[in-house]
Amino acid sequence: MAENLGIPVDEFDKYTNIEDRKSIVRNALSGKSHPLIFADNYETVSYELNDKSKEPSQNAIDISNFLNDNTPNNTSILLTSREKYNNLREELIDLEGLSEKKSMDLFNGLVAPDKLLKSPKNKKVKGLIQNLLKKTGGHPLSIELIAKNITSVEELEELSESLGAARVDRTASEERFKSLEACFGYTINKLDKALKELLPKLSLFKSPFPISAATEIFSVQKGDIINLYNRSLLTRIESENPGYLLYYIHPALRNYLQNKSDKNLEFEYREAFSRYYLS
Amino acid sequence: MFPDWNSSLEKIMQTMKVESQRESTIVDKLKNQIETSVGNIESALISSKNVQFKGEKEFFVGRKVYLDKKIKNAIKAPGFSLSIVGPGGSGKSQLAFKAIHQFEKEGIFDVVIPIYFD
Numbered sequence: 001m002a003e004n005l006g007i008p009v010d011e012f013d014k015y016t017n018i019e020d021r022k023s024i025v026r027n028a029l030s031g032k033s034h035p036l037i038f039a040d041n042y043e044t045v046s047y048e049l050n051d052k053s054k055e056p057s058q059n060a061i062d063i064s065n066f067l068n069d070n071t072p073n074n075t076s077i078l079l080t081s082r083e084k085y086n087n088l089r090e091e092l093i094d095l096e097g098l099s100e101k102k103s104m105d106l107f108n109g110l111v112a113p114d115k116l117l118k119s120p121k122n123k124k125v126k127g128l129i130q131n132l133l134k135k136t137g138g139h140p141l142s143i144e145l146i147a148k149n150i151t152s153v154e155e156l157e158e159l160s161e162s163l164g165a166a167r168v169d170r171t172a173s174e175e176r177f178k179s180l181e182a183c184f185g186y187t188i189n190k191l192d193k194a195l196k197e198l199l200p201k202l203s204l205f206k207s208p209f210p211i212s213a214a215t216e217i218f219s220v221q222k223g224d225i226i227n228l229y230n231r232s233l234l235t236r237i238e239s240e241n242p243g244y245l246l247y248y249i250h251p252a253l254r255n256y257l258q259n260k261s262d263k264n265l266e267f268e269y270r271e272a273f274s275r276y277y278l279s
Numbered sequence: 280m281f282p283d284w285n286s287s288l289e290k291i292m293q294t295m296k297v298e299s300q301r302e303s304t305i306v307d308k309l310k311n312q313i314e315t316s317v318g319n320i321e322s323a324l325i326s327s328k329n330v331q332f333k334g335e336k337e338f339f340v341g342r343k344v345y346l347d348k349k350i351k352n353a354i355k356a357p358g359f360s361l362s363i364v365g366p367g368g369s370g371k372s373q374l375a376f377k378a379i380h381q382f383e384k385e386g387i388f389d390v391v392i393p394i395y396f397d
Contacts, residue, residue: 024292025292028292032389032390033357033389034357034387034388034389035388035389035390035391035392036379036388036390036391036392037392037394038332038375038379038391038392038393038394039394039396040332040333040372040375040393040394040395040396040397041372041395041396041397042362042396043396044396044397045396073357073358074357074358075357075358076354076357076358076359076360076361076388077359077360077361078354078361078362078363078375078378078379079360079361079362079363080362080363080364080371080372080374080375081362081363081364081371082364082365082366082367082371083364084362084364086362088360088362089360090360090361090362091353091359091360091361091362092361092362092364093345093349093350093353093361093362093363093364094364094365095345095363095364095365095369095370095371095374096365097369098340098341098342098370099341102340102341105340105341106338106340106341109338109340110338139366139368139369140368140369140370140373141367141368141369141370142368173365173366173369174366176366176369177366177367177368180366180367180368208333235334237333237334238331248334250367250368251367251397252366252367252368255367
């Protein structure tokens with residue numbers, strides 16, 4: 001980038017002062033026509049800044065200050081955030097659940113190609129699925145979990161029962177989130193003992209991890225990780241090395257697992273993490 | 280919890296460098312294809328801009344009102360700030376990815392710098 005902007009790279013590396021670096025980035029942005037800074041999961045910063053019980057980290061302050069006061073006028077900012085108060089004088093778009101039709105489309109797009117469940121002809125099965133999706137309030141991750149984990153009519157009925165009687169309004173954020181947690185609970189309960197124990201341990205990874213890290217640190221099989229991925233309890237991304245995959249737990253599931261976990265897993269596996277990452 | 284500030288800035292610089300390289304690639308492609316048709320050139324330009332974001336899923340449904348109205352209305356001019364908010368698992372990131380791809384194709388942004396928190 002330094003080259004393309006006419007700034008020698010070795011020259012840029014000499015700037016260790018944060019203000020100098022900000023200035024270089026600001027100038028680079030100014031040279032573009034309409035750059036977009038896209039900040040995903042920005043609640044991580046906002047939660048810190050909004051928490052009155054303790055001082056926010058300097059990183060959180062710097063990031064907020066840069067986005068607020070140091071971006072040039074041509075630069076736009078798009079955030080995704082669980083927090084409504086992000087202090088960037090930004091416009092808010094509150095995301096509702098999917099409509100009933102789109103919920104069904106998502107379910108059919110993700111469910112295994114099973115005659116019983118995919119675009120079902122059987123009225124009873126179709127009714128059960130529609131009813132179940134209404135109880136999620138059209139929440140995409142809930143629908144994905146249902147599609148990837150339900151294999152029989154009995155399970156449909158069982159999950160429907162555990163989600164309660166009422167349909168959830170797709171504008172009701174809290175109810176949708178409760179429904180998602182119920183889906184997490186049901187799906188995890190269905191796992192065998194080894195996977196049930198493994199999942200909270202995987203939430204110790206703070207960033208996407210290679211499969212080898214999980215197998216070495218927790219002494220599990222690759223198949224266990226793939227199994228969790230196939231159930232949408234893990235997400236997979238390609239790393240910067242093409243063909244090299246990394247896994248991670250959706251932030252909502254990680255929070256759920258960390259709230260439920262009563263063991264001090266971090267302490268228990270600290271050494272194993274060090275061994276893996278320092279070797 | 281956060282990416283280190285210096286490394287984040289470097290990431291921005293690297294991303295912009297990749298963007299610039301991408302633009303060079305587009306120009307090369309255009310040169311190679313100029314004898315074919317304008318349509319082919321345009322599609323080459325569009326496909327070159329379709330970079331996958333971290334965690335982007337292949338299957339996406341709905342959200343037409345957000346893509347064609349709510350977000351589109353908010354991003355017309357440079358310098359906007361917009362938050363897509365909602366509880367975990369509501370599809371905020373997937374919607375943002377889709378919107379960015381769509382608006383890049385429409386030529387609204389010339390460079391996108393993703394920063395992933397969490």
